[in-house]
Amino acid sequence: xxxxxQKSYSLNLxxxxxxxxxxxxxxxxxxxxxxxxxxxxxxxxxxxNIEIKIGPIKGKFNTKLSLFDIHEPNGYKFKVDxxxxxxxxxxxxxxxxxxxxxxxGFTFMAKGNVSGIIARVGQRLIEAxxxxxMDQGFKNLKQKITxxxx
Amino acid sequence: MGKLVGQPIKRVEDNRFIKGEGKxxxxxxxxxxxxxxxxxxxxxxxxxxxxDTSAAEAMDGVVKVFTGQDIAxxxxxxxxxxxxxxxxxxxxxxxxxxxxxxADKVRHVGDPVAMVIAEDKYTARDAAELxxxxxxxxxxxxxxxxxxxxxxxxxxxDVPNNTIYDWELGDSAATDAAFENAHHVTSLSxxxxxxxxxxxxPRAALAxxxxxxxxxxxxxxxxNPHLARLVIGAFxxxxxxxxxxxxxxxxxxxxxxxxxxxxxxxxxxWASKQIGRPVKWTADRSEAFITxxxxxxxxxxxxxxxxxxxxxxxxxxxxxxxxxxxxxxxxTCVPTYLHGTLMQGLYTTPAVxxxxxxxxxxxxxxxxxxxxxxxxxxxxxxxxxxxxxREMGMDPTELRRKNFIPAFDGVxxxxxxxxxxxxxxxxxxxxxxxxxxxxxxxxxxxxxRDKAKSEGRLVGIGFSTFIEACGIAPSAVVxxxxxxxxxxxxxxxxxxxxxxxxxxxxxxxxxQGHETTFAQVVADAFGIGxxxxxxxxxxxxxxxxxxxxxxxxxxxxxxxxxxxxxDKVKEKGARIAAHKLECSPDDLEFANGAWTVxxxxxxxxxxxxxxxxxxxxxxxADEEPGLDFASFYDxxxxxxxxxxxxxxxxxxxxxxxxxxxxxxxxxxxxNVINPMIVDGQVHGGVAQGIGQxxxxxxxxxxxxxxxxxxxxxxxMPRADNFPMFETDKTETPCPxxxxxxxxxxxxxxxxxxxxxxxxxxxxxxxxxVKDLQMPLTPERVWSAMNSNGNA
Numbered sequence: 001x002x003x004x005x006q007k008s009y010s011l012n013l014x015x016x017x018x019x020x021x022x023x024x025x026x027x028x029x030x031x032x033x034x035x036x037x038x039x040x041x042x043x044x045x046x047x048x049n050i051e052i053k054i055g056p057i058k059g060k061f062n063t064k065l066s067l068f069d070i071h072e073p074n075g076y077k078f079k080v081d082x083x084x085x086x087x088x089x090x091x092x093x094x095x096x097x098x099x100x101x102x103x104x105g106f107t108f109m110a111k112g113n114v115s116g117i118i119a120r121v122g123q124r125l126i127e128a129x130x131x132x133x134m135d136q137g138f139k140n141l142k143q144k145i146t147x148x149x150x
Numbered sequence: 151m152g153k154l155v156g157q158p159i160k161r162v163e164d165n166r167f168i169k170g171e172g173k174x175x176x177x178x179x180x181x182x183x184x185x186x187x188x189x190x191x192x193x194x195x196x197x198x199x200x201x202d203t204s205a206a207e208a209m210d211g212v213v214k215v216f217t218g219q220d221i222a223x224x225x226x227x228x229x230x231x232x233x234x235x236x237x238x239x240x241x242x243x244x245x246x247x248x249x250x251x252x253a254d255k256v257r258h259v260g261d262p263v264a265m266v267i268a269e270d271k272y273t274a275r276d277a278a279e280l281x282x283x284x285x286x287x288x289x290x291x292x293x294x295x296x297x298x299x300x301x302x303x304x305x306x307x308d309v310p311n312n313t314i315y316d317w318e319l320g321d322s323a324a325t326d327a328a329f330e331n332a333h334h335v336t337s338l339s340x341x342x343x344x345x346x347x348x349x350x351x352p353r354a355a356l357a358x359x360x361x362x363x364x365x366x367x368x369x370x371x372x373x374n375p376h377l378a379r380l381v382i383g384a385f386x387x388x389x390x391x392x393x394x395x396x397x398x399x400x401x402x403x404x405x406x407x408x409x410x411x412x413x414x415x416x417x418x419x420w421a422s423k424q425i426g427r428p429v430k431w432t433a434d435r436s437e438a439f440i441t442x443x444x445x446x447x448x449x450x451x452x453x454x455x456x457x458x459x460x461x462x463x464x465x466x467x468x469x470x471x472x473x474x475x476x477x478x479x480x481x482t483c484v485p486t487y488l489h490g491t492l493m494q495g496l497y498t499t500p501a502v503x504x505x506x507x508x509x510x511x512x513x514x515x516x517x518x519x520x521x522x523x524x525x526x527x528x529x530x531x532x533x534x535x536x537x538x539x540r541e542m543g544m545d546p547t548e549l550r551r552k553n554f555i556p557a558f559d560g561v562x563x564x565x566x567x568x569x570x571x572x573x574x575x576x577x578x579x580x581x582x583x584x585x586x587x588x589x590x591x592x593x594x595x596x597x598x599r600d601k602a603k604s605e606g607r608l609v610g611i612g613f614s615t616f617i618e619a620c621g622i623a624p625s626a627v628v629x630x631x632x633x634x635x636x637x638x639x640x641x642x643x644x645x646x647x648x649x650x651x652x653x654x655x656x657x658x659x660x661x662q663g664h665e666t667t668f669a670q671v672v673a674d675a676f677g678i679g680x681x682x683x684x685x686x687x688x689x690x691x692x693x694x695x696x697x698x699x700x701x702x703x704x705x706x707x708x709x710x711x712x713x714x715x716x717d718k719v720k721e722k723g724a725r726i727a728a729h730k731l732e733c734s735p736d737d738l739e740f741a742n743g744a745w746t747v748x749x750x751x752x753x754x755x756x757x758x759x760x761x762x763x764x765x766x767x768x769x770x771a772d773e774e775p776g777l778d779f780a781s782f783y784d785x786x787x788x789x790x791x792x793x794x795x796x797x798x799x800x801x802x803x804x805x806x807x808x809x810x811x812x813x814x815x816x817x818x819x820x821n822v823i824n825p826m827i828v829d830g831q832v833h834g835g836v837a838q839g840i841g842q843x844x845x846x847x848x849x850x851x852x853x854x855x856x857x858x859x860x861x862x863x864x865x866m867p868r869a870d871n872f873p874m875f876e877t878d879k880t881e882t883p884c885p886x887x888x889x890x891x892x893x894x895x896x897x898x899x900x901x902x903x904x905x906x907x908x909x910x911x912x913x914x915x916x917x918x919v920k921d922l923q924m925p926l927t928p929e930r931v932w933s934a935m936n937s938n939g940n941a
Binding site: 001002056083084085086087088090113114115116117119120121123124 | 189192193194259278279281282285287436439440851853855856857858859860862863
C-alpha cells in the first residue's frame with residue numbers, strides 16, 4: 001500500500017550546521033529512528049538495520065539506503081528498500097533545507113510502499129506511526145546538533 | 151410428523167461445545183511431533199531470486215526447512231481443480247499449476263515459499279523469520295474486469311489475458327430481442343465484493359507417516375474427509391487410498407472454506423514422511439485471512455427488460471469473476487453452474503442470458519463461500535426487481551406477484567423448466583410471500599415508513615424473494631457439466647444386538663447439528679428414543695465414502711442415504727419378525743417400534759428383532775445374521791428451497807449509518823425435521839448476508855496488498871448490529887427425496903444481502919441515489935446522500 005509522509009520543521013541553527021549533520025554517516029545513524037546499525041556500502045549507499053513498531057507489529061528491516069541528487073547545503077534525495085519477515089518497504093524521498101526566520105527550515109517528504117503484515121494489520125496506523133517517526137528523527141537531529149542550548 | 155421429527159429438540163452436540171470440551175484438530179497431539187510454520191510472500195506478485203534457509207537451519211531446535219524447490223524436485227503437482235468449464239469456442243479451460251510451495255514466483259500475498267519445521271512452534275516461528283527470500287517485485291492485478299485487458303499484469307505465463315474461461319448460458323438472441331422490444335429496462339452495475347470466510351477455528355493439520363505400516367494419517371479441519379482423502383491420495387501426493395486415513399474431528403465452522411483440499415495440509419503430510427516424525431501446523435488468524443479461500447468477487451452488469459404491464463421479458467448479465475491467483479477445487483463452477491443456472495429466480499422470465507468470464511488475479515484464491523454463486527445471482531435479480539419497481543412506480547410486492555411462477559408440487563404438476571438448465575422441483579412462491587407480508591404486517595410497515603419520512607427520518611423496506619438450488623447433486627448431471635467427482639452421499643446404519651443404533655454418516659458436521667437431526671429421523675423411523683441413536687462422522691476409516699457437507703446437502707442427500715439404510719433394516723427386520731410371528735412379511739406393519747400382524751395384537755419389538763439377528767438360534771433359513779446396512783444415495787435432482795425476506799432499515803441522516811430495525815425471514819425448505827436448528831441456520835445465514843451488505847469486504851490496494859487482513863480492520867457483523875430476527879415458514883415438500891426435505895444452510899446468506907441493500911435504497915429514495923456499492927458503510931451512504939445536489 002502507498003504511504004505518503006511530509007512534514008516541515010524549523011531549527012534555530014545555521015543551515016550549514018544542519019547540513020553537516022544530515023550528510024555525516026555517524027550522525028545519520030543516530031538520527032534515524034530505531035536504527036540499530038548503519039554500514040556504509042560506498043558511494044552514498046548504506047545498509048541500515050532498522051526496527052520498526054507499528055501498532056501491534058514489531059519487526060526488523062534490513063534496509064538499503066542510498067542518497068542522490070546531493071546539493072550542499074540545500075538537501076538531497078534518498079531511496080530506501082527494506083525487507084523483513086513482517087513485510088517489505090520501499091520508497092523515495094527528499095530532505096530540503098531552506099532559509100527560515102528561525103534559522104533553517106527542514107522539510108521531510110517521502111513516498112513509499114509497504115507490503116505484508118504491516119500493510120494488512122498496520123495500515124490504519126501507518127501514517128500516524130510515520131509522523132511519530134519523523135518527529136522522533138527530527139528530535140534526534142535537534143539534540144545531536146544543538147551543542148549550546150537555544 | 152413423528153414424535154421427534156418436527157420437534158425443536160436441543161442439539162445434543164452442544165453439550166460438549168458449550169462447555170468448551172469439543173475436540174478440534176489442534177487439540178490432538180502425537181508422540182515426537184514437530185511443528186511447522188510456513189514462510190509466506192509479503193508481495194502480491196514477485197519473482198523469487200533466491201531463498202536462503204541457512205540461518206534458519208542453523209538455529210537450535212530447527213528440524214528441517216523445505217522450500218518450493220524441494221517440492222518441485224519431488225515432482226509434486228499440488229492441489230487440483232475439480233470442475234472443468236471450457237471456453238465458449240470449445241477450448242479447454244486454462245488450468246495453471248498450484249504447487250504446494252512456489253519456487254519461481256509468488257502470485258498473491260500469502261503464497262508459501264518455505265516451510266520451517268522445529269521442535270516447538272515458537273522456535274519454528276522465530277526460525278521462519280530468518281529465512282531470507284530475495285524477490286523482484288512485479289506489477290500486480292487485482293480488479294477482475296481489468297485483468298483481461300491487454301497490458302494487465304500476467305498472473306500465470308500460460309494464461310493469456312488472465313482468462314481461465316469464458317462461458318454463457320441461455321438464449322442470447324432471444325434475450326437481445328426482448329431488450330430491443332422492451333417498454334422499460336432496468337440496469338445495475340456492481341461489485342459483489344470479495345469476502346473473507348472467517349471460521350472461528352483456523353485451519354489446522356496434524357500429519358503422520360507410519361513407516362512400519364507405510365501408512366499416512368491426517369487430522370485436519372476438513373468439511374469432507376473422504377473428498378480430502380480422494381484428492382490428496384489420487385492427485386496431490388499419490389498415496390494409495392488404503393494407505394491414507396483422514397480424520398476431521400470437531401470443526402469450528404467452515405462456511406465452504408474448509409471444503410477444499412489446501413496445499414498447506416498436503417505439505418505437512420509430505421513433510422512428515424521426509425522427516426519421519428509427525429508434523430503439526432495450525433494457522434493463525436492473520437494467516438487465515440491470506441490463505442483461506444475467499445468468496446464472491448464478481449464484477450457484474452445486469453439488466454432486466456419489462457413490457458408495459460410490468461411483466462419481465464428478459465434478463466441478461468455479464469460478470470467478471472475472479473478466481474484469485476490459483477484455481478481452488480470448485481472455484482470454476484461457482485460463477486457458472488452455481489450462479490448462471492439460478493438467474494431465472496422465481497419468475498417466468500421468458501428469455502435469460504448469462505455471460506461469465508473467469509479470471510486470475512493476484513489475490514487470495516476464491517471458491518465457494520456460504521451460498522456460492524447463488525448469493526451473487528440472487529443479488530442481481532432481487533436488486534433489479536426492487537429497483538425496477540421503484541422506476542416503474544409499482545409496489546415491489548406487486549411486481550413480484552405479477553411475475554411469479556405459479557404454484558406446482560412436482561407430483562400432480564410437473565417441475566418447472568427454467569431458461570437456464572435447471573428444473574425446479576416444487577414451489578409455491580406467492581403463498582410464501584403472502585405469509586411473509588402477513589408476518590411483517592406490510593401495510594402497517596408502509597405506514598410507519600411513510601410517517602417517518604414525513605417527519606424527516608429515513609426508513610426503508612427491502613424485499614428479497616429468492617430461490618436456490620442445493621442438495622448437490624445428481625452425479626450424471628454435474629458430470630455432464632464438467633464436475634470431476636460424483637455428488638452422491640453415503641450412510642450406514644448399524645443396529646446393535648440390544649436394539650441401539652449407530653449411524654455412520656458420510657456427511658461431516660461442523661455446525662449443522664447432524665448428531666441431533668439424523669438421530670431424530672432414525673429414532674422416529676424405528677420407534678426408539680434419541681438416546682438410543684448415536685451418530686459417527688468424520689473418519690475415513692469408520693464412515694462410508696460420502697462426499698461431505700456443503701451446498702446445503704446433508705439432510706437432502708446424506709439424510710436420504712440414511713433413509714435408504716433405514717428401509718433396508720426395516721425390510722430385513724420384517725422378514726425376521728415374520729419368522730418369529732410365523733406369518734408372511736406382507737402381513738406385517740411397522741409402528742411404534744414393533745412389527746404387528748395386521749388386524750391382530752400379535753407383535754414383536756424392534757429390540758427383539760435386533761437381538762434375534764445377532765443371536766440367530768431360531769432364524770429364517772436363508773437369512774444372513776446381523777442388522778447392518780450401508781447405502782449410497784445419488785439425488786434425482788437438486789432441491790430448490792425458496793423464501794421471502796423483508797428487511798426494514800433506518801438510515802441516520804447525519805452520519806449515513808444504517809440500522810437494521812426489523813428482519814422477517816419466511817423460508818420454505820420443505821419438511822422441517824428440527825425447527826430450532828432451521829432457525830439457527832437462518833439466523834447465522836442472515837447475519838452473514840447482512841455482514842456482506844453493510845460491513846464486510848476484503849480491501850486490496852493496486853499492489854495487491856490486503857489492507858484489512860485482521861479482526862481490527864475487517865468488520866465482522868456482531869449481535870448488537872441486529873434486531874431480533876423474526877422467522878416463519880411455509881412447507882412445500884421436495885417431491886423426489888424420502889424425507890421431502892430441501893436445504894436451509896445457505897438460504898439466509900443468499901436471501902438477505904439484496905433485502906438489506908434494497909431497504910437502504912428505499913430509505914434513500916428521495917435523494918435520487920440510484921445505486922450504492924457494498925458494503926454500505928456510513929461514509930458511502932453519507933457521501934451518496936450529500937452528492938446529487940442534496941447537501
